[in-house]
Amino acid sequence: MRNSLTIFRKDFKQELRSKAAINSILLFAVVTLTAVSFSIGNFSISDDILAAMLWIIILFSSMSGFSHVFLKEEEANTADTLKLIAGPTDILLGKFLFNLVLLAAVLIIVTPLYVGVFNFEVKNFPLFLVTVALGAFGLSAAGTIVAALIAKASSRGALFSVMAFPILLPVLILGISATRIAFKSESLDILVPEIQALFAYCVIVSTAAIMLFDFIWND
Amino acid sequence: MNNKILKYTWQGLLFIFLSLVIIGAYLYAPLAKGLGEFTRVMYFHVPVAWVTVVAFFLGAFYSVLYLRKRNILFDYYAEAASQLGIIFCLLATVTGALWAKESWGAYWNWDPRQTSIFILLLIYGAYFSLRSAVEVEETKARLSAVYSILAFVTVPFFIFIIPRVYESLHPDPLINQEAKMKMDAKMLTVFLSSLGGFTIVFFWMMHLKKSLIRIKMNFQKLVNQEN
Numbered sequence: 193m194r195n196s197l198t199i200f201r202k203d204f205k206q207e208l209r210s211k212a213a214i215n216s217i218l219l220f221a222v223v224t225l226t227a228v229s230f231s232i233g234n235f236s237i238s239d240d241i242l243a244a245m246l247w248i249i250i251l252f253s254s255m256s257g258f259s260h261v262f263l264k265e266e267e268a269n270t271a272d273t274l275k276l277i278a279g280p281t282d283i284l285l286g287k288f289l290f291n292l293v294l295l296a297a298v299l300i301i302v303t304p305l306y307v308g309v310f311n312f313e314v315k316n317f318p319l320f321l322v323t324v325a326l327g328a329f330g331l332s333a334a335g336t337i338v339a340a341l342i343a344k345a346s347s348r349g350a351l352f353s354v355m356a357f358p359i360l361l362p363v364l365i366l367g368i369s370a371t372r373i374a375f376k377s378e379s380l381d382i383l384v385p386e387i388q389a390l391f392a393y394c395v396i397v398s399t400a401a402i403m404l405f406d407f408i409w410n411d
Numbered sequence: 412m413n414n415k416i417l418k419y420t421w422q423g424l425l426f427i428f429l430s431l432v433i434i435g436a437y438l439y440a441p442l443a444k445g446l447g448e449f450t451r452v453m454y455f456h457v458p459v460a461w462v463t464v465v466a467f468f469l470g471a472f473y474s475v476l477y478l479r480k481r482n483i484l485f486d487y488y489a490e491a492a493s494q495l496g497i498i499f500c501l502l503a504t505v506t507g508a509l510w511a512k513e514s515w516g517a518y519w520n521w522d523p524r525q526t527s528i529f530i531l532l533l534i535y536g537a538y539f540s541l542r543s544a545v546e547v548e549e550t551k552a553r554l555s556a557v558y559s560i561l562a563f564v565t566v567p568f569f570i571f572i573i574p575r576v577y578e579s580l581h582p583d584p585l586i587n588q589e590a591k592m593k594m595d596a597k598m599l600t601v602f603l604s605s606l607g608g609f610t611i612v613f614f615w616m617m618h619l620k621k622s623l624i625r626i627k628m629n630f631q632k633l634v635n636q637e638n
Contacts, residue, residue, distance in 0.1 A: 344550060397561075
């Protein structure tokens with residue numbers, strides 16, 4: 193656990209110096225948001241479409257940022273050094289934490305911006321918050337393990353969205369459905385079936401990721 | 412010699428059995444209420460979809476075996492299961508789309524069931540593109556086994572959970588929530604025979620593929636010895 197925090201801190205410092213990942217993912221999110229907002233213009237659109245658009249922005253910006261997390265170690269030939277320092281689970285946790293913080297930082301900026309730009313009211317705010325938090329967790333967990341796979345495959349990065357999409361899709365579908373409820377319903381109920389399913393997804397995917405990472409990491 | 416006759420006998424019997432299933436689907440089984448003539452596609456669509464799931468399961472099973480035993484043979488088996496799986500998956504998608512056109516009015520409308528079969532296609536696509544992207548045999552086997560298991564873990568969400576959350580127009584899968592079949596005896600006979608027949612066909616194809624893989628490996632071994 194301490195090792196994973198060290199790896200997270202190292203990645204975080206590296207990120208503060210280069211700002212490569214945050215720039216690409218944040219700008220991607222803002223650009224897509226602008227594109228969506230601009231193409232809709234002054235038309236009023238329903239809550240259903242708003243929820244779908246938000247999750248499409250989240251999904252694609254996370255896919256644009258996650259693929260680098262292991263790739264950069266392979267490119268800099270530091271993967272072997274990493275192997276000496278920590279066990280596979282620690283490395284996975286550290287990288288996962290980094291992706292989660294990265295996505296959270298982006299979401300903290302983009303989600304309020306989205307609500308502001310489209311000028312609507314989130315009726316069930318706690319549910320919305322829980323959905324986005326669980327969604328971010330699930331996206332980072334699944335995204336990290338696929339990123340590890342991609343880093344070991346020879347073709348660099350290009351495969352990431354092809355491979356991550358089917359794995360990440362439950363988050364998209366459940367996230368849209370839960371956000372729709374949050375935008376519309378007046379009750380402050382959090383435990384809708386979507387949230388339960390999303391929670392189950394997070395647990396299952398992170399367990400599978402921890403169990404499988406060993407096989408990816410050790411040649 | 413005797414062995415050979417036995418071998419061809421069961422294949423002949425399977426041929427007759429499946430021919431009977433086809434004839435039964437068109438002539439013997441009555442039509443379901445509200446579905447009309449296109450009930451008949453059920454006798455082929457459902458078994459094909461079922462075999463897709465079996466193939467997917469088998470692929471994940473061989474992937475687990477590969478990761479445990481590290482025998483390249485299991486990787487070839489997993490690939491073979493996925494190759495057969497993608498064929499049945501395509502068949503299930505097409506027959507499903509035809510059925511949907513007749514009963515819902517459109518070939519495709521992102522019903523949860525249609526989404527899940529489409530996701531299976533995407534997973535197979537990703538699996539094979541990963542395999543073609545990696546050149547080293549051992550790495551390829553390892554990575555694709557991991558991906559296959561990872562995909563296998565998320566598939567229950569598409570097949571079981573999302574249709575519960577979203578309303579589906581799809582008729583209940585094999586067994587509905589009250590665990591009762593809504594078919595009469597004649598339909599059930601044809602349906603279950605078709606299901607069994609298709610499953611046997613799949614395992615036969617799988618068996619052929621496995622023998623072929625073993626022959627190829629032995630041949631490779633001999634070639635290596637020669638050199």
